Amino acid sequence: MMKIWQTLTVKPWLTSSEGIVQSDMSTTEFIDTENNKGPGKTALKFFLAIVTLLFFLITITFLSRSQYPDFHALAGEPWLPFTKPIQLWINTACLLLASISLQTAVSLVKKQHIKSTEFAILLATFGSGCFVIGQILVWQQLSQGGFYVNSDPANSYFYLYTSLHGLHIVGGLVALALVSYQFFQDKNFIMNRKNLSLCAIYWHYLLLIWLFLFALLTATPETYKTIALICGF
Amino acid sequence: MYTAITDQVDESSHPKSFFYKYIWSQDHKVIAIQYSITAICVGLVALVLSGLMRLQLGFPDSFSFIDPSSYLQFVTMHGMIMVIYLLTALLLGGFGNYLIPLMIGARDMVFPFLNMLSFWTYLLSVIVLMASFFVIGGPTGAGWTLYPPASILEGAPGASNGIVLMLISLAIFIVAFTMGGLNYVTTVLQARTKGMTLMRMPLTIWGIFVATILGLLAFPALLVSAIMMLFDKLIGTSFFMPAILSLGDSVDYSGGSPILFQHLFWFFGHPEVYIVALPAFGMVSDVISTHARKNIFGYRMMVWAIVAIGGLSFVVWAHHMYVSGMNPYFGFFFATTTLIIAVPTAIKVYNWLLTLWRGNIHLTIPMLFAIGFIFTFTHGGLTGLFLGNVVVDLPLSDTYFVVAHFHMVMGVSPIMVLFAALYHWYPKITGRMLNTGLGKIHFWGTFLGTYAIYLPMHYLGFLGVPRRYFAMGETDFIPQSAQTLNAGITISAIIVGLIQLVFIFNAIWSLFKGKMAGDNPWQATTLEWQTSQTPPVHGNWGKNVPIVYRWAYDYSVPGVKDDFIPQNVPQDEVVMLEGNTGNNGENQ
Numbered sequence: 094m095m096k097i098w099q100t101l102t103v104k105p106w107l108t109s110s111e112g113i114v115q116s117d118m119s120t121t122e123f124i125d126t127e128n129n130k131g132p133g134k135t136a137l138k139f140f141l142a143i144v145t146l147l148f149f150l151i152t153i154t155f156l157s158r159s160q161y162p163d164f165h166a167l168a169g170e171p172w173l174p175f176t177k178p179i180q181l182w183i184n185t186a187c188l189l190l191a192s193i194s195l196q197t198a199v200s201l202v203k204k205q206h207i208k209s210t211e212f213a214i215l216l217a218t219f220g221s222g223c224f225v226i227g228q229i230l231v232w233q234q235l236s237q238g239g240f241y242v243n244s245d246p247a248n249s250y251f252y253l254y255t256s257l258h259g260l261h262i263v264g265g266l267v268a269l270a271l272v273s274y275q276f277f278q279d280k281n282f283i284m285n286r287k288n289l290s291l292c293a294i295y296w297h298y299l300l301l302i303w304l305f306l307f308a309l310l311t312a313t314p315e316t317y318k319t320i321a322l323i324c325g326f
Numbered sequence: 327m328y329t330a331i332t333d334q335v336d337e338s339s340h341p342k343s344f345f346y347k348y349i350w351s352q353d354h355k356v357i358a359i360q361y362s363i364t365a366i367c368v369g370l371v372a373l374v375l376s377g378l379m380r381l382q383l384g385f386p387d388s389f390s391f392i393d394p395s396s397y398l399q400f401v402t403m404h405g406m407i408m409v410i411y412l413l414t415a416l417l418l419g420g421f422g423n424y425l426i427p428l429m430i431g432a433r434d435m436v437f438p439f440l441n442m443l444s445f446w447t448y449l450l451s452v453i454v455l456m457a458s459f460f461v462i463g464g465p466t467g468a469g470w471t472l473y474p475p476a477s478i479l480e481g482a483p484g485a486s487n488g489i490v491l492m493l494i495s496l497a498i499f500i501v502a503f504t505m506g507g508l509n510y511v512t513t514v515l516q517a518r519t520k521g522m523t524l525m526r527m528p529l530t531i532w533g534i535f536v537a538t539i540l541g542l543l544a545f546p547a548l549l550v551s552a553i554m555m556l557f558d559k560l561i562g563t564s565f566f567m568p569a570i571l572s573l574g575d576s577v578d579y580s581g582g583s584p585i586l587f588q589h590l591f592w593f594f595g596h597p598e599v600y601i602v603a604l605p606a607f608g609m610v611s612d613v614i615s616t617h618a619r620k621n622i623f624g625y626r627m628m629v630w631a632i633v634a635i636g637g638l639s640f641v642v643w644a645h646h647m648y649v650s651g652m653n654p655y656f657g658f659f660f661a662t663t664t665l666i667i668a669v670p671t672a673i674k675v676y677n678w679l680l681t682l683w684r685g686n687i688h689l690t691i692p693m694l695f696a697i698g699f700i701f702t703f704t705h706g707g708l709t710g711l712f713l714g715n716v717v718v719d720l721p722l723s724d725t726y727f728v729v730a731h732f733h734m735v736m737g738v739s740p741i742m743v744l745f746a747a748l749y750h751w752y753p754k755i756t757g758r759m760l761n762t763g764l765g766k767i768h769f770w771g772t773f774l775g776t777y778a779i780y781l782p783m784h785y786l787g788f789l790g791v792p793r794r795y796f797a798m799g800e801t802d803f804i805p806q807s808a809q810t811l812n813a814g815i816t817i818s819a820i821i822v823g824l825i826q827l828v829f830i831f832n833a834i835w836s837l838f839k840g841k842m843a844g845d846n847p848w849q850a851t852t853l854e855w856q857t858s859q860t861p862p863v864h865g866n867w868g869k870n871v872p873i874v875y876r877w878a879y880d881y882s883v884p885g886v887k888d889d890f891i892p893q894n895v896p897q898d899e900v901v902m903l904e905g906n907t908g909n910n911g912e913n914q
Contacts, residue, residue: 101633105525105625105877132436136512139542143504147546150593154554154565154586163564163581243562246581253557 133291141298144261148254148302152309155250157326159317164246169313174238178311184227185307188262191220192300195269195293202276202286214273214289217296221262221269228255254306258299265295340864352438353864354423357445359755361419364445368452369412370826375404377823384816386797394796395483398467401794402484403459405470406492409598410499411452413740417605418503418541419448421747422510422534424755428854429531431519431872431894433865435509444509447502451495458484458491466492469794471591474566474584478559480573490559493552500545500552510538519853521874525629526893528852528878529622532629533608536636537601543640544597551590558582588650592643599736600639604632606743607674610696612878613746614678616850617693618685619889621879623677631670638667648716649723657716664714668707675704686882686889690848691765695746698773699739706735709784724794727787730780738776745772745829752833753847757860758840764832768825775822782811851892852878 158164168175175181198213232252236242242252272288341347348356379400382392392400423441427434435441458465467483468476476482477489484492514535518527527535554565558579566587567579615622622628644652644660678700687693709731713719722728745768752760790803798804798812846855858868872894880891887901 100524101626101630103523103525105523106621106879132512132516135515136437136508139508139511139539140504143542143546146543147550150547150550150590151554154550154590157586158565158583161581161583242557243564243578246564249557249561249563249565253554253563257553 131287133287137291137294141295144298144302147257148306151250151254151257153324155309156317156321156324158246158250159314160321160326161246164317166312166314166317167240167247167251168311169315174235174240175311178307180227180231180234181307181311184224184231185303187220187223187227188296188300188303189220191217191224192293192296194220195289195296199286199290199293202289210289211277214269214276218266218269218273221266221296225259225262228259231255251310254310258303258306261299261302265292265299268292268295347864350442352434352442354427354435354438354441355755355862355864357441358420358422358424360445361423361448362416362421364449364452365412365416365420368407368456369416371456372404372407372412373823373826375400375407377820379404380816380819382796384813395467396464397796398469398794399465399483399488402467402470402472403455403465407455408737409470409602410496411455413602413736413744414503414541414598415448416744417602417740418510418534418538419445419506421530421605421609421751422538423506424751425530425854426510426513426534427517428754428857428862428866429528429852430514430517430522431853431867431874432513432517433867433871436513436517437509440505441509444502444506447498447505451498451502454491454498455495458488458495461487461491463487471588471595472555473591474555474558474582474587475568475570475579478555478567479570479577490556493556493559496552497549497556500549503541503545507538507542511535511542519871519874522853522893525626526874526877528608529611529625529628529632530605530608530852532632533604533606533611536632537604540597540604540636540639541601544594544601547590547594551587551594554590555587585647585650588647589644592646593640595646596643597639600635602736602740604636606699606740607632609747609750610699610743611674611678611681612850612852613692613696613743613750614681615879615881616750616848617688617690617696618682619688619881620681620685621881623680623683624673625877625879627673628677631673634670635667638663638670642667645714645719648719654716661714661716665711668711668714671707675700675707690749691760691762691769692746692750692848694766694769694773695742695749698769699742699746701773702734702742702776703739706731706733706739710735721790722787724792725787726783726791726793729793730783730787733783734776734780738780742773745769748829748833750848751854752836753843753860754854754857755861756837756840757843758836759843759847760836760840761832764828764835768829768832771825771828772822775818775825778818779815779822782815786811846892849888849890851876851880851890853893856892856894 159166167173168178170176194213194217198210198217201210201213232255235248235251240248242249269292272285272292276285276289341351347353351357351360378389378392379397381389382397423435426432455465463484463486465484466472466477466488468485468489472489472492478485480486482489514527514531518524554563557563558565558567562578564579564582566584567577567582568584569580570577611622611628642660642663644656645664648657648660682697709727713722713728713731749760749765752758786808789805789808791798791808798809843860845857845860848855853872853874854862856872857866873896874893875896876891876893878893880893882889883891885903887903891900
């Protein structure tokens with residue numbers, strides 16, 4: 094915060110004052126090419142902010158919509174599908190596996206264990222793939238049980254949230270495929286290591302979002318009511 | 327080992343074939359031109375649509391091909407194209423792309439491939455949008471705000487296919503913008519050349535930078551509303567759709583909230599005003615400073631104002647919804663924030679005026695447009711103060727007063743800056759000057775013409791003439807003279823529309839026959855004018871990137887021979903007036 098304040102209060106019209114000359118050479122202008130993840134990390138931070146906002150905005154509408162009389166939560170009563178969401182737990186484990194594998198890959202690649210890194214990346218891809226397939230299975234189970242996308246707003250939100258989250262995972266898999274391709278080609282080791290760690294951050298973040306969605310979508314009507322009251326809906 | 331990113335040698339390969347150089351290009355300048363030409367072409371479509379609307383309003387019952395449905399379709403497409411596909415794309419995709427790397431001393435955007443992908447995705451969104459003119463039922467006629475339930479129910483024009491294509495096109499546009507936007511902010515933060523501190527950046531870059539952040543944070547709201555409305559339309563969910571009768575029959579929707587859509591839409595919609603305005607504020611600051619040969623007044627205050635406006639723009643959205651009904655305390659809150667945002671905005675206007683004050687004003691075409699902007703923006707801004715108040719807004723909302731207000735503030739004003747910027751940077755982009763005589767015709771026609779259009783609209787609004795109506799019909803409170811005024815507005819609009827052809831002719835003619843511009847025809851200080859070649863080639867700077875030694879506004883520094891010192895000139899190379907050993911205007 095102080096740094097932003099200092100930046101915004103310099104007097105740029107003083108070309109020759111010593112303070113300015115020193116700040117020209119400050120670290121904001123110079124990039125540590127060894128350790129700084131550079132543009133990729135900056136872009137990823139902004140992208141994750143956008144993703145957060147996307148899910149945050151849907152959640153605001155969700156909480157508001159959950160207080161309308163036609164909203165029937167998917168958990169709470171014994172006959173509802175997410176009172177005991179076993180499949181969702183399995184899917185969560187798959188995504189957790191993917192996230193841990195990628196983190197392992199990042200630390201393995203630092204030690205230059207190439208074969209193990211390749212295995213960890215493949216395991217992450219497998220885990221993510223299982224997660225996406227698992228989510229589609231949940232969709233099937235829901236529709237077989239008569240919980241169609243348009244039959245209740247709670248169902249609609251479940252399909253909306255999971256499809257958007259799934260799309261982000263698929264997008265991540267495309268990025269991971271590109272990074273892995275470069276990695277296996279071994280064109281630029283440092284660059285690939287950085288990109289791999291960016292993938293890991295993205296996966297951890299998507300796991301966090303999923304955990305939030307999991308908690309939200311399997312909550313009981315009473316929980317929604319409490320949150321909505323706190324939010325003022 | 328610490329090295330600046332910009333120290334790295336130019337490793338980008340320079341494509342030779344026409345296809346890779348000008349079409350499938352990763353050069354930010356080519357992408358900028360592609361963005362600009364596409365935006366201007368689609369903008370011309372929107373201009374023609376506005377002409378058709380005005381023909382109907384000015385001379386009702388004279389044109390058999392305009393019926394109420396097509397009129398509403400023209401209104402909708404005109405608004406959406408102008409706001410999103412022209413202004414946002416041209417200001418950020420066009421000028422943002424062209425100016426960011428050149429003004430901060432970078433070789434290109436940090437992700438050139440993503441940048442190229444951004445343009446082609448944008449083009450796809452434009453194609454999808456334009457396709458809606460050719461589907462059964464035509465484009466949507468729901469108004470540019472696309473409020474449900476009307477927008478997706480039978481009865482609204484284009485409710486079958488047009489609205490679907492519009493929503494898909496918007497979603498694609500947002501993907502394109504996100505790719506471009508991530509590039510712009512990352513480039514500004516990570517690829518500035520040595521010495522280019524944040525507070526030495528030209529205000530153009532500050533405006534584009536903050537506007538891009540606004541866009542990245544505001545467009546998700548539009549994306550969410552577009553996706554949810556697509557679900558409602560195509561799958562039959564009820565996010566926004568209440569239980570409702572449509573053409574006498576009950577529909578399958580129930581329980582949804584149209585107000586929820588309005589909140590989401592305006593959470594995007596109001597920052598969108600500043601996504602358009604902030605780059606314009608930045609560019610006009612640079613144009614005024616350069617052509618008045620005077621440093622910008624209150625540079626730091628200008629930066630703070632840009633940041634403050636950006637922040638405040640996220641907490642004013644519901645002032646667009648006073649007539650939708652809300653808790654009076656909400657109305658009070660949003661009216662207050664709306665009036666507060668006028669403070670940094672007014673600071674900017676004062677600073678532009680104080681930059682002009684006692685400046686060595688060159689009445690070049692860019693300067694004329696910049697001064698014109700100060701007029702139109704002040705007028706549009708002041709009427710905003712009226713409309714920001716709940717009690718004043720309620721009777722004026724949905725009248726021509728609102729149409730006049732927002733066209734002055736976010737239609738005419740950014741367009742004036744866009745023209746200022748086009749005349750200002752055209753010599754750098756093409757290497758040739760635009761014709762001054764034609765430019766003056768273009769300026770005076772546009773400036774006076776837009777006043778002839780929008781000033782009378784305020785009076786129509788006071789009379790209570792409602793907006794969006796196909797024809798006025800017989801009413802007690804609207805006198806016949808209002809129709810005469812409407813006809814006058816239409817004639818002015820057609821003249822203004824035709825005068826834009828002068829600009830297009832000028833731009834094409836000057837490309838081949840214009841006076842050669844040289845590297846720095848305006849004797850400006852910023853880096854884009856210091857390239858060794860004009861137009862700059864791929865990689866921008868040849869062997870070495872420039873090093874920055876000063877801010878962007880060293881104009882008319884006392885004791886210095888020239889009336890400008892470029893940013894890349896070190897202190898010991900500044901040529902002084904004979905006999906002057908002064909301090910170069912330091913510590914003034």
